[in-house]
Amino acid sequence: VELDGEVIEYTLEPGQMVKADTGHVAMFEPTVEFDVEMVRGFRNVLFGGEGLFLTTLRGPGRIWLQTIPAFNLARKLAQYMPAGGGSGNSNSGFGGLFTE
Template sequence: MKYEIKGGQLPVVSCTLEKNESIVTESGGMCWMDDCFEMETSTRGGAMKGLMRAFSGESIFMTAYTCTKDGGNIAFGSSFPGRIMPVKLDGSKSIIAQKTAFLASEEGVELNIHFRKKLGTGFFGGEGFILQRLSGQGVAFLEIDGDLVERDLAAGEKIKVDQGYVAFFEETVKFDIDTVKGMKNKLFSGEGFFVATLEGPGKVWLQTMPFSVLADRIIALVPKK
């Protein structure tokens, strides 16, 4: 498979496949395609796996598009302003991503739900409670809110992040939720009561404009009767 990412703040990834190659996306993810693709929609692993995947922000059903001749083109577009990030998986490591990050992938990539086990993360983590785990082999395309900043954390190195700004990270990175210290900070800083802590070793990718933040700012500007 060859691919090219086009567009500005509302990008599309255009994929060119050879005969018998397949690409998988969530239900409704395809933008356009040549008349040489066969579609097969399924839960990809059974109804329970489909339901679990729905908790991570994706649809219960996934659709595989298989090319029937060499050079077939198919495209998948971002659903909000930002970037499309290609991630190459080689089977040795998994990637943990925010909810709704998955856009499309080669068939060798596995998409599963990822729970945080820590109680505090579960109740207060927001974006950090239910995540997406991508494993296996192949290229996956992720939707990023706004732009992207990469951090390479050394062993024991920590950063604190508003959890909505965490795009994805390597599975070696520890993710937890900490309480913001000081009552005045909690009430008046605008950061809320909790902040995500990421600890290395491993790479972390941060997004600059979470869609939830953008939506809140737009709503705040809408005139109220």
């Protein structure tokens, strides 16, 4: 298991609910109910980026949330990767995936 940033553990009581950005959900016990919903609204779709989806976790059970989703970490690291090198029109070490 690879988790990024800090990992925060919560213990949910039966029926207790936590809503979190989907990218922050690291792990949860099988007793936890997991549901994903799309965040509605034009501004959310236009400016939401990966925050378009919200996860609801309902207890009982333990959940672990990470403070840096893997996508955000990769985007931050991409700026330090060597440009080009090799064949193709690569703009970064990730094949230009994270370039503006």
